[in-house]
Amino acid sequence: MTEKKPGSCRILIAKPGLDGHDRGAKYIARALRDEGYEVIYTGIRQTPEAIAATAVQEDVQFVGLSLLSGAHGELFPRVIDLLREQGADDIVVFGGGIIPDEDVPHLKEIGVKAVFGPGSVMKDIVAFIESAR
Amino acid sequence: MSEPIDQAKQRWEQSTLERTLGRFPERREQFTTGSDTPVDRLYLPADLDEQAYLEKIGFPGEYPFTRGVQPTMYRGRLWTMRQYAGFGTALESNLRYRYLLEQGQTGLSVAFDLPTQIGYDSDDPIAAGEVGKVGVAIDSLADMELLFDGIPLDMVSTSMTINAPAAILLAMYLAVAEQQNVPRSELRGTIQNDILKEYIARGTYIFPPEPSMRLITDTFAYCTAEVPEWNTISISGYHIREAGSDAAQEMAFTLADGIEYVRAAIAVGLDVDDFARRLSFFFNSHNDLFEEVAKYRAGRRIWARIMKERFGAGDPRSMMLRFHTQTGGATLTAQQPDNNIVRVAIQALAAVLGGTQSLHTNSREEALSLPTEESVRLALRTQQIIAHESGVAETIDPLAGSYYVEALTDRIEREVLSYLDRIDELGGMIPAITQGYVQREIQEAAYRRQKDIENGRRVVVGVNAHRSEEPSPTGLLRVDPAVAQTQRERIADVRSRRDQQEVERSLRELRAAARSQETNLMPPILSAVKSYATLGEMCRVLRDEFGEYRETIVL
Numbered sequence: 001m002t003e004k005k006p007g008s009c010r011i012l013i014a015k016p017g018l019d020g021h022d023r024g025a026k027y028i029a030r031a032l033r034d035e036g037y038e039v040i041y042t043g044i045r046q047t048p049e050a051i052a053a054t055a056v057q058e059d060v061q062f063v064g065l066s067l068l069s070g071a072h073g074e075l076f077p078r079v080i081d082l083l084r085e086q087g088a089d090d091i092v093v094f095g096g097g098i099i100p101d102e103d104v105p106h107l108k109e110i111g112v113k114a115v116f117g118p119g120s121v122m123k124d125i126v127a128f129i130e131s132a133r
Numbered sequence: 134m135s136e137p138i139d140q141a142k143q144r145w146e147q148s149t150l151e152r153t154l155g156r157f158p159e160r161r162e163q164f165t166t167g168s169d170t171p172v173d174r175l176y177l178p179a180d181l182d183e184q185a186y187l188e189k190i191g192f193p194g195e196y197p198f199t200r201g202v203q204p205t206m207y208r209g210r211l212w213t214m215r216q217y218a219g220f221g222t223a224l225e226s227n228l229r230y231r232y233l234l235e236q237g238q239t240g241l242s243v244a245f246d247l248p249t250q251i252g253y254d255s256d257d258p259i260a261a262g263e264v265g266k267v268g269v270a271i272d273s274l275a276d277m278e279l280l281f282d283g284i285p286l287d288m289v290s291t292s293m294t295i296n297a298p299a300a301i302l303l304a305m306y307l308a309v310a311e312q313q314n315v316p317r318s319e320l321r322g323t324i325q326n327d328i329l330k331e332y333i334a335r336g337t338y339i340f341p342p343e344p345s346m347r348l349i350t351d352t353f354a355y356c357t358a359e360v361p362e363w364n365t366i367s368i369s370g371y372h373i374r375e376a377g378s379d380a381a382q383e384m385a386f387t388l389a390d391g392i393e394y395v396r397a398a399i400a401v402g403l404d405v406d407d408f409a410r411r412l413s414f415f416f417n418s419h420n421d422l423f424e425e426v427a428k429y430r431a432g433r434r435i436w437a438r439i440m441k442e443r444f445g446a447g448d449p450r451s452m453m454l455r456f457h458t459q460t461g462g463a464t465l466t467a468q469q470p471d472n473n474i475v476r477v478a479i480q481a482l483a484a485v486l487g488g489t490q491s492l493h494t495n496s497r498e499e500a501l502s503l504p505t506e507e508s509v510r511l512a513l514r515t516q517q518i519i520a521h522e523s524g525v526a527e528t529i530d531p532l533a534g535s536y537y538v539e540a541l542t543d544r545i546e547r548e549v550l551s552y553l554d555r556i557d558e559l560g561g562m563i564p565a566i567t568q569g570y571v572q573r574e575i576q577e578a579a580y581r582r583q584k585d586i587e588n589g590r591r592v593v594v595g596v597n598a599h600r601s602e603e604p605s606p607t608g609l610l611r612v613d614p615a616v617a618q619t620q621r622e623r624i625a626d627v628r629s630r631r632d633q634q635e636v637e638r639s640l641r642e643l644r645a646a647a648r649s650q651e652t653n654l655m656p657p658i659l660s661a662v663k664s665y666a667t668l669g670e671m672c673r674v675l676r677d678e679f680g681e682y683r684e685t686i687v688l
Contacts, residue, residue: 018247018263020336023376023463026576027583030688043686044336045251047259069247070502070612074262100501101605118467118500119596121587 009133010060014042014051016079019069024096028064031122037129048075052082055091061133065112067097072107080111092132096120138178167421168379169581170544176536182543189434190539193529195449197437199430199542200530201488202453207526213491214516215292217459219244219269220503221616222623223279226269229506230284236510237517240491241322242292243280244268245302250337252298252672255620265616267503268294272620273667275627277305278312287315291322292367292457292491297339299326300352301671304659307360323364323413323457326352329390330369332566332682334376334575339672342563344647344679346397348654353398353408355655364413366394367457374417375463377579380428381545383417385552386562386571388436392553393562395444405444409451418480418487419461425480426532427541429456429487434542435549458484459493467500469595470606478515485519486532492516502609569687576687624667631665639664640674647678 013029015022022044029041040058042051055063063083065076076095083091095107096116104115114128164172182189191197194204203209216233218241219226230241245268248260254272255264264270271277286309295302303324310320328345331338338345349366356365370378370387378386391412398408416432418425436454440446460480465473474497481494494512496504504512520526532538559565566572585591592598639661646652661671 018251018259018337019267020331020334021375022336023579026688027580030576030580031583033688041686041688043684045684069263070266071262073614078261098501100609102607102609118465119593121597123587 008038009062009129010038010040010058011062011064011129012040012042012051012055012058012060013064013066014054014079015044015046015066016048016051016075017067017069017071018045019067019071020044021068021097022066024068025064025066028066028096028122028125032125032129035122035126048078048082051079052086052088055083056086056088060091062092062094062129065093065095065097067095067099070098072097072099073103076107076112077110094128142175142177166380166424166541167419168381168424169585173540176540178536180536180540181534182539189543190533196441196452198433198453200533202433202455202490206488206529207485207520208529211520211526212485212489212516213240213290214238214513214520215240215242215457215491215493216509216513217242217244217292217294217493218509220246220267220610221265221269221612222619223269223271223276225613225616227280227282227284230280232506233509233513234284234289236513238513240290240292241284242493243294245293245295246270247337249302249668250295250297252301252339252668252676254624254667254669255617256624257669260617264620265612270616270620271302271305271668272624273627273665274305274308274662275623275665277302277309281306281309281313285315286310286313287319289321292325293323294325296325296328296331296335296337297345298668298672299324300348300655300658301662301668303352303356303363304655304662307659308662317360318362320360321362323367324352325369325415326366327369327390327394327415329393329562329566330372330387332684333373333386333571335369335372336684338682340675340679341682342567344675345682346394347401347650349394350398350401350403351654353394353411354401354403355653356411357403357407359655361411363411365408365411367413367415368394369415371415371417371459373575374419374461376575377463377582378575379578380419380421380424381548382552382574382578384428384432384435384545385549385556386575387414387416388432388439388549389553389556389562389565391436392439392443395440396561399444405440405446406448406451409440409444409446410448410453413490414454414456416456416458416484416489417461418458418484419464420476420479422479422483422486423532423535423538424541424545425483426487427538427545429458429484429489430530430533430538430542431545431549432456433488435546435553455490457491457493458487458489460484460495462495462499465495465497465500466593466596469601469603470497470501472595473497473500474511474515477512478519481515481519482523482525485525486530488530498606498609501606503612505608505610567685569685572685572687627665627667635664636661636666636670640666640670643671644674644678647675 193201370383437452440452496508
């Protein structure tokens with residue numbers, strides 16, 4: 001694993017869209033907190049506008065988006081656009097949920113830095129965060 | 134008689150067993166069930182409380198129903214094979230239903246998209262990206278007419294996974310039945326209508342607990358009088374388990390929700406034996422076959438006692454835990470998706486051995502997307518093979534009397550009762566939820582489980598063991614992105630053709646009924662539905678009057 005100390009790294013875990021499947025989001029939020037990061041969790045059913053606003057207000061370095069309804073193609077780009085509009089395009093956006101492999105290249109093109117699907121493990125997510133901060 | 138067995142066991146342990154353990158230690162120091170409770174090496178007649186057979190186990194179709202709710206179980210009629218389906222527009226879903234009925238499915242199960250489940254029309258900005266994704270989009274009676282086009286409602290039973298706006302979707306179904314000239318007394322089916330588990334685990338709540346409970350008891354009262362064969366609620370542990378609970382928690386929190394609904398209905402003056410026979414349940418089925426079977430058996434016994442002893446039910450039908458089962462979505466893996474076919478078969482077998490009344494089997498690619506027609510057919514064939522080839526349906530409750538299964542049944546019963554006591558101490562399920570107690574218990578279990586998978590303590594084939602390189606699956610079902618536009622056009626068309634004055638009048642009537650505590654909400658909802666008021670318009674009136682629920686975030 002990595003040598004960097006987690007310390008002072010703020011991460012927003014957010015649930016855009018309308019699906020209530022929060023098991024994964026809550027697990028990631030709690031496990032990242034246990035790893036020593038500062039984690040904010042939005043709760044379910046958040047609009048892209050609310051997520052972008054929280055990300056800016058809370059001055060986070062990362063936003064993790066979790067979505068299981070299949071609306072990632074619409075909602076992930078919306079969050080990224082809103083962050084960009086607010087001059088916060090330095091915030092690293094990553095995602096997870098039920099996301100078919102074939103959708104991943106497009107998501108990466110529009111600026112989602114990594115996608116963690118079912119079966120992902122914390123050490124990969126932590127390694128990603130450490131490499132991207 | 135048990136004395137000699139005890140002695141024999143000691144002798145066996147000290148001789149035969151000891152010799153083997155000395156040379157070949159067991160695979161692990163401690164063995165546990167899927168829910169992480171200890172499993173003994175061997176279960177013996179002493180684990181079977183034969184003295185209490187009549188009191189605890191008894192006979193099928195009789196109190197306390199441990200062996201099943203019907204006297205002949207699957208020898209009389211097989212369980213209903215009911216695949217949950219729906220996506221895109223009403224037209225597309227209608228075609229899928231007709232296909233499933235042609236393939237030998239015996240009941241329909243409607244999946245609605247999230248905007249419908251949360252009471253928003255497809256043209257509401259908040260619905261962006263979600264229209265038609267996880268189920269069918271229904272905005273008004275016009276969509277419901279199309280959804281059941283060519284499907285005679287007196288010939289099928291229909292389950293609808295709808296909660297916060299359940300009364301509205303039920304009213305739409307009644308309106309379609311009326312158009313088909315099918316009398317209400319011949320309608321069979323279920324609305325999920327279980328708001329408490331939405332607060333706990335599933336997330337499609339709209340209103341706060343109090344008005345939500347009123348909507349539910351209003352449907353109980355209305356159906357008791359008007360739609361006597363309709364299951365007015367499907368009290369669901371499925372989503373609680375998906376959120377990460379263990380087997381005993383799933384049963385405990387579901388029965389605790391059930392207790393809350395029964396209390397609420399009695400509190401508004403309903404007689405327990407008038408409504409309780411139409412309560413139904415919905416559970417998950419995971420991979421630990423014996424533990425799952427024990428869960429269903431324990432659940433039946435506990436519910437029967439609750440209804441008889443706590444609520445004074447006299448009609449045996451009020452005491453029966455009748456349930457639908459779906460195999461475990463959270464047990465499916467994105468890796469090596471064909472392995473899921475095997476998991477589903479084991480889980481389906483557990484549900485049948487546990488005496489389910491109906492069953493949905495998941496499809497292999499559901500960790501990745503909605504299933505294709507071909508995968509759904511395979512899932513349905515899995516049930517048909519269990520039904521017709523495995524032989525398990527030919528006798529009743531075949532695992533009864535297994536030392537292990539009876540011991541597990543007793544253990545789950547003890548765990549469930551202990552949770553029910555704790556929830557009573559908290560003042561019932563509503564305070565237990567608003568204080569976050571239930572959510573915290575589930576999350577602790579979910580967190581432990583995921584940690585166990587990550588550190589390899591629990592093996593998931595294809596994920597943390599026996600991995601292989603594989604190409605990404607192709608040919609996944611995609612919902613046509615044009616569905617949102619189609620729905621927007623359909624709503625505009627409905628709005629342009631309906632009698633606007635009648636819509637406004639019926640919405641005013643609905644508002645007045647919502648303000649009054651005395652009026653049953655079903656009749657004004659039905660008249661608003663028939664005026665082609667949209668789901669979103671009706672829910673907006675109710676949102677104004679009832680307010681909206683805010684989640685208690687527990688991390």
